[in-house]
Amino acid sequence: MNIQIRGIHKAFASFPALDGVNLDIESGELIALLGPSGSGKTTLLRTIAGLEFPDAGEISFGGENIASRPVRERGVGFVFQHYALFKHMTVADNIAFGLNVRKGSARPSKEAIQQRVHELLDLVQLSGLDKRYPSQLSGGQRQRVALARALAIDPKVLLLDEPFGALDAKVRKDLRRWLRELHDKTGYTTIFVTHDQEEALELADRVVVMNRGRIEQVGNNQQVYEQPATPFVFDFLGSVNILPGEVKDRQLRFDGSDDVWDSESKESGLVDIYVRPHDLQIVDAAAPGLDATVTLVQRAGALIRISAALATSGERIELELSHLDTLARSRQPGDAIRVAPITFGLFPRAPHRRPTTLPDVVPNAPAENRERARN
Numbered sequence: 001m002n003i004q005i006r007g008i009h010k011a012f013a014s015f016p017a018l019d020g021v022n023l024d025i026e027s028g029e030l031i032a033l034l035g036p037s038g039s040g041k042t043t044l045l046r047t048i049a050g051l052e053f054p055d056a057g058e059i060s061f062g063g064e065n066i067a068s069r070p071v072r073e074r075g076v077g078f079v080f081q082h083y084a085l086f087k088h089m090t091v092a093d094n095i096a097f098g099l100n101v102r103k104g105s106a107r108p109s110k111e112a113i114q115q116r117v118h119e120l121l122d123l124v125q126l127s128g129l130d131k132r133y134p135s136q137l138s139g140g141q142r143q144r145v146a147l148a149r150a151l152a153i154d155p156k157v158l159l160l161d162e163p164f165g166a167l168d169a170k171v172r173k174d175l176r177r178w179l180r181e182l183h184d185k186t187g188y189t190t191i192f193v194t195h196d197q198e199e200a201l202e203l204a205d206r207v208v209v210m211n212r213g214r215i216e217q218v219g220n221n222q223q224v225y226e227q228p229a230t231p232f233v234f235d236f237l238g239s240v241n242i243l244p245g246e247v248k249d250r251q252l253r254f255d256g257s258d259d260v261w262d263s264e265s266k267e268s269g270l271v272d273i274y275v276r277p278h279d280l281q282i283v284d285a286a287a288p289g290l291d292a293t294v295t296l297v298q299r300a301g302a303l304i305r306i307s308a309a310l311a312t313s314g315e316r317i318e319l320e321l322s323h324l325d326t327l328a329r330s331r332q333p334g335d336a337i338r339v340a341p342i343t344f345g346l347f348p349r350a351p352h353r354r355p356t357t358l359p360d361v362v363p364n365a366p367a368e369n370r371e372r373a374r375n
Ligand SMILES: Nc1ncnc2c1ncn2[C@@H]1O[C@H](COP(=O)(O)OP(=O)(O)OP(=O)(O)O)[C@@H](O)[C@H]1O
Pocket: 012, 013, 016, 017, 035, 036, 037, 038, 039, 040, 041, 042, 043, 044, 195
């Protein structure tokens, strides 16, 4: 079932939660709605489900406008972050719920429901647990039951709101892989909400990046990560160094450097240069580049993370290099290095350029301290 979303606006009081959203979803696609808290992901999902009604705009399923249709007529399966299983019902009864409440001839026979429940238990790899109650299951198992319940009605569209948000990292990763395989097997058009970049990039066919009720970019994982359309997407999808520069006659110059790099940008003017830490390299002293002094070196498995201060401005930059990189492996704090970008993104200079927001990583510190350093 393909989905077309046109010009959706939705305000709560006067706050625009969705501010002109347009999106086309192909039949059988697995789509991630990704964005920070409050960006409108859940509101968009709920609007597609029919749990919210837009103030303006149209939503079509398979070419039919369903904007005014109530939720029960939309044929959507819904899974929430917090397992909305019925505690007093067995796993089998939870899965069968959507079929058992159907009226008259729409309700399958007892035997047909039982058979469907067993097929679904098999699909979500929980065969044999049909008589258990939700309290006797792990978090990951409960979410799989929730998914089986959503699939029981053979939905046109499957909607998942942070389905793995409440689970620990390891279970989350396993379920992610499992959901991808399940999706490929069943072919349902699936939309899931997440604020986890890695989850979106790893799982989805296409990622919809949202910010302040608007869509910033739609693309596959390579497009949104390697060719971010806006500064927001660049920043949200990974660490980034942001440095000032200028484009003139299709040539880019970093502030404080005489060297130039070819630029695809036709527009001349002041720019912010966005470079990911792994897109910076250490080069020979004679090569075009920026002079800097190493301030911190952290070795993490196959990676060497180097923090350095630019000679011209003192601004901090971060590099992420391979442990095999001969120019990187022997660096120590205090060393002079020359740094050049492999690739970069250019955006018109923002009025208030943010300083590079990269974590000061404390070597060998416990994870919680590193997290604190980042905040
Ligand atoms: N029922 C409501 N009443 C008032 N404001 C609401 C309501 N639902 C959502 N909002 C507001 O709309 C904005 C978007 O909310 P939404 O839940 O869609 O964001 P989100 O991207 O899903 O965030 P999160 O990741 O935190 O769930 C937020 O500012 C939120 O406070």
